[in-house]
Every structure is written in structure tokens, then in C-alpha cells.
Amino acid sequence: MQNRVVMLADFDYFFAQCEELRNPAIKDKPVVVGVYSGRTKESGAVSTSNYIARKNGVKSGMPLFMAKRKLEGTDAVFLPVDHQYYEQISNRIMQILRGYATSFEQVSVDEAYLDVTGQVQGSFEKAKDYAEKIKAEVKSRVGISFSIGVGPNKLVAKIACDSQKPDGLTIVRSEEAKDFLATLPVDRLLGVGKKTSAKMGSLGVKTVGDLASYDVQKLIVIWGKILGVYFHNAANAVDNEPVQEQGEAESISRIGTLKQDSHDLAFILQKTDELTEDVAKDVVERNSSFKQVAIYVVLTDLSSKSRSITLEQPAKDKETIKKNVKELFEKFLGETQLEVRRVGVKVSDFSREEPRQKQLTSFF
Ligand code: DCP
Ligand code: CA
Ligand code: CA
Secondary structure (H helix, E strand, O other): OOOOOEEEEEEOOHHHHHHHHHOHHHOOOOEEEEEEOOOOOOOEEEEEEOHHHHHOOOOOOOEHHHHHHHOOOOOOEEEEOOHHHHHHHHHHHHHHHHOOOOEEEEEEOOEEEEEOOOOOOOOHHHHHHHHHHHHHHHHHHOOOOEEEEEEOOHHHHHHHHHOOOOOOEEEOOHHHHHHHHHOOEHHHOOOOOHHHHHHHHHOOOOEHHHHHHOOHHHHHHHHHHHHHHHHHHHHOOOOOOOOOOOOOOOEEEEEEEEEEEEOOHHHHHHHHHHHHHHHHHHHHHHOEEEEEEEEEEEEOOOOEEEEEEEEEEEEOOHHHHHHHHHHHHHHHHHHOOOOEEEEEEEEEOOEEOOOHHHHHHOOO
């Protein structure tokens, strides 16, 4: 099986960079964006700052008075957060990024995963050029720089991205992934907080590499099956979470044109079976069950029709789709003399199961 190529894009010093964008005159100064609590003129916390301010020791979350002290004697600029404006910029970038990926998942105002396996034919070599192209386009169209991590999955892409900022591009190939993670402290893994890393430390597990070679059965005894297996896999750079848009699609469908117009059931089902394969793959990826199967038909006179069946039980397998599509077409072809030109397969009415990701993160 071909390896996946997953990117994480994380916008550099985002709120502060947005401020620089609308007021380039502040670019060479320390820039601090903060939330002013309003109690006194000085009270509040730093949201983020540009890299000039960071060099002086300013950090996200730090009280503003402390940031002021660190920047004493400089021409630092302090600004209040303007979420609406940052969201506008973010949306423009996200829209561009979305166009570069087969599947796309925005995770926050300044971060998104892109599955680009198809675009780069699974090649990390090509992924490098592709990432540079994406960065250049966003820079020229929006004016914002960001860092990209590329890896065989989301976990590796994220850590790759964090390893080189700002304006970074870090590529970690499948075969390098395990070694890349091995020297990092365990708390760099999602879900390993203070308590967990202290517990792991007491077992002699300090680095991700230690965790990777630790007996998985022992991890399961301590943390239970789901978390134990997750820690083991994550440490070994194994992560099968799909890149998927948050929020739910109403339906999953595919439409195609027949090689020639036809009234022949077997010929038509050849095409719909092909479409069903793709629909079923998406169903698996979204981990959803559907209760409705529908066909869409465009006839030679260009009129279009649709027919649907509601299942008694939610289903998620492709055989159920094929069987119902067949029944729908048998019936439909009995109702018309016209030949069929285009066909579509659609499943809908999802009863979504807990996505695996949610199950896991609900532990954290
Ligand atoms: N943010 C915040 N308070 C924090 C951390 C972050 O308000 N304690 C906001 C401001 C950031 C944005 O979220 O601009 C994104 O957070 P990041 O952690 O990605 O940090 P930056 O984008 O600021 O910097 P970097 O260049 O390190 O990604
Ligand atoms: Ca971020
Ligand atoms: Ca960022």
C-alpha cells in the first residue's frame, strides 16, 4: 500500500503577523498582542508576539506587565486582540489551502491538515516542491507566512511542523518517522500531560523512544486498552487518523457518465458499482452509518430523476449499497423506455458513531 503524505500548516506568530500585515510600519519592532482584562490599564495576558519580542523573552500567556518589563527601553508595540480580523485572514488562507488537498481539516484558527497523497503520488520528494508552491501562493495572495510539517500521518506532520518555525518546511519520511520522534520527551505526544509523563518517568520511560520499546501489555494494564494501545502506536509513529473536515456532510455521493447511453441493467450496474466503491471508501473514512441509499439518473432527453430506499437498519458496507442500487435501477428501468446517460449513487441519513478521534481525546 502506498504511504500517505500528510501536511500540517501552522501560521507563524499568527495574531501578531496579522497586525504587521495591516500596519507594516511595526514590522521591525517588538509586537505584542494581548487580551486586556480591563481591571487596570496594565492587567491582562499576552496572546502572542512576533519573533523580535520573543527574543526578549516574551511568551504567550505571560502577564502583560511582565512583557512590558521585558521590553523596557525598546519601541515595542502593544495591541489588543481583534479576533474578527484574524478570522477573516484565516478564512482566506484556509480557502487557498483547501484547494491543494484531497482532504482537508482545519483544527484551529491558524492550523490545518492537508492530505496531499494523491497530489504528490505518495512522494515526499514531490511534497517538498508542492509545499513550497503552497507557501509561495499564500504569501503572494494574502501576505502571511507559515510553517509546514510533512509526514506519513497527522501525528508526525504536527511534530515536524513544530520543529522548525517560523517559515519552516520540515519533511519526515515514513522510514525516518520513528527515529525522528525517538529523542523527544514523551510529553510531546498528544495526550501525555504532566500526570501521565510523571507516571511514565517513574517507569523509566522518558523519551518517545523509551515508550516505543516499552511492553505494550504493561501500558494496557496501567492505562487501559484504548490509551495503552494509543501510546504504543503514537510512540512508534503509527497514526491512522484520517484527515477529515470537521462537521458533518449531509450525504456522500458520486456521479459518472456511461460510456454510451444504455437501458441495459448489467451495463449500468458496472458503472454504479465503480461509483459505489468510492462512496463506500468515504463512508469508511468518516466512520458513519447511513440509512438511505439513492440513485440519480440523467436520461437521454437530459431530464433527471432520483429514487431512494430507506433501510430498516443503518449500514456501512458497500454490498448494502450495491444491492439497493440494483433494486432501485431494476424498478426504475421498468418505468421508462428512455436510455440512461449519467448515473449517480448517494448515501445519506447518517447516524454517526463516535469518531475514533473523539473517543480518544475525550480521555485527555
Ligand atoms: N494564542 C493565544 N493565547 C495563547 C496561545 C495562542 O491567544 N496562550 C493565540 C495567538 C496565536 C494563535 O493563538 O497567534 C496561534 O497560536 P500558536 O500556538 O500557533 O502560536 P503563534 O501562531 O502565535 O506562534 P508560532 O509562530 O509559534 O506558531
Ligand atoms: Ca498553532
Ligand atoms: Ca502558529
